[in-house]
Amino acid sequence: MMTPPAPKTSAPAPTAAAGRATEGAATPSTERILKATNLHKRYRMGGEVLHILRGVDLAVHRGEWVAVLGASGSGKSTLLHLLAALDRPDAGDIEVAGVRLHRVGRARFDAYRSSMVGLVFQAYHLLPELTALENVLLAAMVRRSLPTWFGHRGAAKRRAIDLLERLGLGRRLRHRPNRLSGGERQRVAIARALMNQPAILLADEPTGNLDAHTGEQILDLFRELHRDGQTILMVTHDQHIARAADRRLELAEGHLNPLPPDDPGHSGTPPLRH
Numbered sequence: 001m002m003t004p005p006a007p008k009t010s011a012p013a014p015t016a017a018a019g020r021a022t023e024g025a026a027t028p029s030t031e032r033i034l035k036a037t038n039l040h041k042r043y044r045m046g047g048e049v050l051h052i053l054r055g056v057d058l059a060v061h062r063g064e065w066v067a068v069l070g071a072s073g074s075g076k077s078t079l080l081h082l083l084a085a086l087d088r089p090d091a092g093d094i095e096v097a098g099v100r101l102h103r104v105g106r107a108r109f110d111a112y113r114s115s116m117v118g119l120v121f122q123a124y125h126l127l128p129e130l131t132a133l134e135n136v137l138l139a140a141m142v143r144r145s146l147p148t149w150f151g152h153r154g155a156a157k158r159r160a161i162d163l164l165e166r167l168g169l170g171r172r173l174r175h176r177p178n179r180l181s182g183g184e185r186q187r188v189a190i191a192r193a194l195m196n197q198p199a200i201l202l203a204d205e206p207t208g209n210l211d212a213h214t215g216e217q218i219l220d221l222f223r224e225l226h227r228d229g230q231t232i233l234m235v236t237h238d239q240h241i242a243r244a245a246d247r248r249l250e251l252a253e254g255h256l257n258p259l260p261p262d263d264p265g266h267s268g269t270p271p272l273r274h
């Protein structure tokens with residue numbers, strides 16, 4: 001059962017946004033933490049060009065939880081990959097916490113990827129040969145050179161254990177992924193995404209591989225992170241999950257549009273034809 005302990009009051013809470021959040025912060029601030037302007041993305045396949053994103057604009061405020069809905073194939077993962085700096089747009093700008101992503105050099109680009117954003121995938125993407133603790137620690141390792149890593153290893157390990165304990169995995173630290181349930185794997189992946197205290201947590205259908213009950217537990221975890229002030233951008237095609245967010249957007253025909261609170265969206269419609 002996932003019953004994460006309540007955040008400690010005597011020590012800094014290990015969630016990403018602790019320290020940044022104002023008291024009891026569930027209310028998003030007006031500060032824009034992420035801003036994407038006129039994003040375009042095309043894929044070339046053989047002789048064909050698929051124009052997937054056709055001028056996407058997006059702004060997310062600090063502490064806000066935004067859900068992105070959209071039919072399968074509409075470009076939701078493509079958008080998240082651009083925001084996570086895993087891929088580059090053909091045109092447009094992305095700014096996170098004041099850093100213009102595609103105007104910085106290679107080193108800062110790598111630093112951005114490892115510390116400004118945390119990414120959670122539908123299929124967890126944990127390294128199978130590493131334990132839960134090592135998978136989380138790896139996130140801290142990749143952002144440091146070897147000599148500086150040795151100086152930070154102790155603190156990083158304490159933080160990784162804190163995070164895993166908070167996510168209800170205190171007794172699973174040395175389990176490899178194949179010894180964990182789907183929900184537990186996703187919690188390890190969330191701990192990894194939070195390890196470097198990202199300005200924004202990006203999640204790509206994080207409950208997509210889970211049964212309804214386990215998905216609900218993961219949703220509760222996102223609710224708790226949101227209460228603690230974590231900024232979240234989540235892709236889902238589950239209306240129930242999207243309704244937990246502060247705001248819902250729909251990606252369709254290459255554009256991102258706001259959905260009113262009671263609009264079911266068109267996520268049930270067939271994928272875009274190319």
Ligand SMILES: Nc1ncnc2c1ncn2[C@@H]1O[C@H](COP(=O)(O)OP(=O)(O)O)[C@@H](O)[C@H]1O
Nearest residue numbers: 043045052070071072073074075076077078079
């Ligand atoms: N690397 C790629 N090369 C060619 N086409 C791609 C690539 N990645 C995604 N696509 C295509 O772009 C479209 C959008 O994909 P994706 O962003 O994964 O959609 P979603 O996450 O909304 O289901 C799909 O039609 C997919 O086949």
Ligand SMILES: [Mg+2]
Nearest residue numbers: 076077078204
């Ligand atoms: Mg996808």
